[in-house]
Amino acid sequence: MALNSPDRHYIxxxxxxxxxxxxxGCVSLLYPFGRDQAIYAYAGKLLLExxxxxxxxxxxxxxxxHFLFAFIQLIGGESLLNARIFDIGWQIVTAITVFKITGKITKNNIFPAFAAVSYLFLYYRQDYWHTLQADGSLNLFFGISILLLLSFRNKHSFLKLFFAGISFAAVLLFKYTVISFLPLLIIALIADKKFIFSLRLKNIAVFVTGMLTTAGFVIILxxxxxALKELIDTQFLWTPLYTKIAFETEEFYFIFKHSIKLFTHSAYTPLLLLSIFSMIYSIFKKDLGFEKLLIFSWLISALLSLIIQWKFYNYHFLVIIPSISILGSYGLSLIKELFTEKKSLYRFVLTAFILIFSILAFKPYIPNYLNIGDYFTGKESLNSIYIKNGFTTDSVFMYGKTIKAVDAVKENSELSDKIFVWGFDPLIYYLSSRHCSSRFIYNFPLLWKGENSEFRKEFLGAIDSDKPKLIIVANNDPLIYISGYDEDSKQSLKRFPEFDYIISTRYSFLTSAEDYEIYSRNEW
Structure with missing residues (x-):
């Protein structure tokens, strides 16, 4: 079948x-999993079981x-490489959604293409730890919801509104803190003068019904x-407790420093400033139609999510990339219109913007392209590049050390054996294909500054009944960021004397693997 003219226009x-x-995206093919991805992958694996x-x-x-990683493993197996390939496809589809949305507020395909490419460029400048995160994966569902909200008005469609609500509810299943988009959307729908007031109220009701449909399905499941009690307790009781414990991120200076950096000298600054310009210009010109209000609301809710959660790690900024890419491109289109009679000046401004943007943002790509060259020329193996890429600057996590522990686990246990890692390294479970003897796949809920007596009782019961073949104790893994104590896992054992007693009386030291001590269960 021949493509029609609009289809050819987009090719x-x-x-x-x-x-x-x-x-x-190809730079991410040589990224290992970090601890976060290991948690998601292990949870996804159990879902498939x-x-x-x-x-x-x-x-x-x-x-x-967790469900996304279950889907990734369903179609690609338990493969780090296949997960990265999946992510490239996922982000390309997200970028096409960004393209379509930008096309709703600009006049040609240049600016939508620029927005889509900017999105991909900013996403993949992040390293192994900060890609394949919930904060980046939700952008596709958010984009679909925005696109449906933009298109339902052409030929009024309750069905599109309903599915927009379903899609936005899916966003919340990845990150609750973007809920601030909902009241902003309600304001935009109420202010939409294209429809009579009673129809505006119906539009809101249909969207919310879509959200409640998703919520109802999750509750029923x-x-x-x-697992409903555990879901509710974890998300609404234990998660708020953890955010209060998290070292440094609650401090005013930490928050202020990262906020200033975001607006002044980050890779996001050029597009963010253009986005702010487009908002101010639209307000000044009284050109705030539903489409622009909707996208402005997207950006505002993304920024608010950072403030609500008080988190400023690199991957938390992934939620702002789609909206600043769209509005930044729209800002460039406005500047072009302002300089209609001064094309040379516009070209200068555009060139300066691209240069500044590239200088700020391109640097992380260079070593990764060199790694790709080394891999395809046979200078390095995939595992050696995983080791090279897989570390944190503060050495809290190092893939090379983890893989040594994985090898030791494989050598000293069978696939059917259960193990337990006293530390924060769930990658050991996933790469060794061993199950954890407890639902606590990391130790800090058993340690954190707060109520954990029920957790400890449950954990000790699981250890007593499942009797893990191996217990792996981590050293040199600072837990202050997640437990509130300036200790590593080995040192923190004294805070859990009951478990320390189990290790000392029922287990014997077997071997060391880098920063991990491995204990084997006594058979007598």
């Missing part, structure tokens, strides 16, 4: 977007990312699998 810019996605997250694996993240 070239979409090819540009897809090519950019492959060009930028019929075990529910929260009931059978404790994690503080909302459930959406967790209720009938016996």
């Amino acid at each position: 070239f810019p979409w090819l540009v977007v897809i090519t950019a996605g492959l060009l930028f 019929g075990k529910m997250n929260y009931l059978h694996v404790f994690d503080l993240k909302p459930p959406g990312i 967790y209720y009938f699998t016996g």
Whole structure:
């Protein structure tokens, strides 16, 4: 079947977007999993085995990312490389959604293509730890919801509104703190003078019904699998407790410093300033139609989510990339219109913007492209590049050390054996294909400054009944960021004397693997 004219119109810019996605995304093919991705992957693996997250694996993240990783493993198996390939496809589709949304407020395909490429460029400048995160994965669902909200008005469609609500509820399953978009959307829908007031109220009701449909499905799923209480407790009791414990991120200076950096000298600054310009210009010109209010609301809610959660790690900024890419491109289109009679000046401004943007943002790509060259020329193996890429600057996590522990576990246990890692390294479970003997796949809920007596009682019961073949104790893994104590896991054992006693009386030291001590269960 021949493509119609509108379809042909999009072929070239979409090819540009897809090519950019492959060009930028290929650097992630050589990324290992960090601890976060290991949690999601292990939880996803258990979901595929019929075990529910929260009931059978404790994690503080909302459930959406666990189900996404279950889907990744369903189609690609337990492969770090296949997960990265999946993410490239996921982000390219997200970029195409960004393209479509930008096309609603600009006049040609240049600015939508620029927005889509900017999105991919900013996303893949992040390292292994900060990609394949919930904060970046939710952008596709958010974009779909925005696109449906933009298109339902052409030929009024309650069905599109309903699915927009479903899609936005899916966003919340990845990150609750973007809920501030909902009241902003309600304001935009009420202010939409295209429809009579009674129809505006119906539009809101249909969107909310879509959200409640998703929420109802989730509640039913967790209720009938016996995991609803654990879901509610984890998300609304233990997660707030953890955010209060998290070292440094609650401090005013930490928050202020990162806020200033975001607006003044980050890779996001050029697009963010252009976004602010587009908002101010639209307000000044009284050009605030529903489309622009909607996208402005997207940006505002993304920024508010950072403030609500008081988190400023690199991956938390992934939620702002789609909206600043769209509004930044719109800002450039406005500048072009302002300089209609001064094209040379506009070209100068555009060139300066691209240069500044590239200088600020391109640097992380250089070593990764060199790694790709080393891999394909046979100078380095995939595992050696995983080791090179897989570390944190403060050495809190090092893939090379983790893989040594994984090798030791494989050598001293069978696939059917259960193990327990006293530390924060769930990657050991995932890479060794061993199950954890408890739902607590990391130790800090058993240690944190707060109520954890019930957790400890449950944990000790699981250890007593499952009798893990191996217990791996981590050293040199600072827990202050997650437990509130300036100690590593080995030192923190004294805070849990009951478990320390189990290790000393029922287990014997077997071997060391880098920063991990491995103990084997006594057979007598």
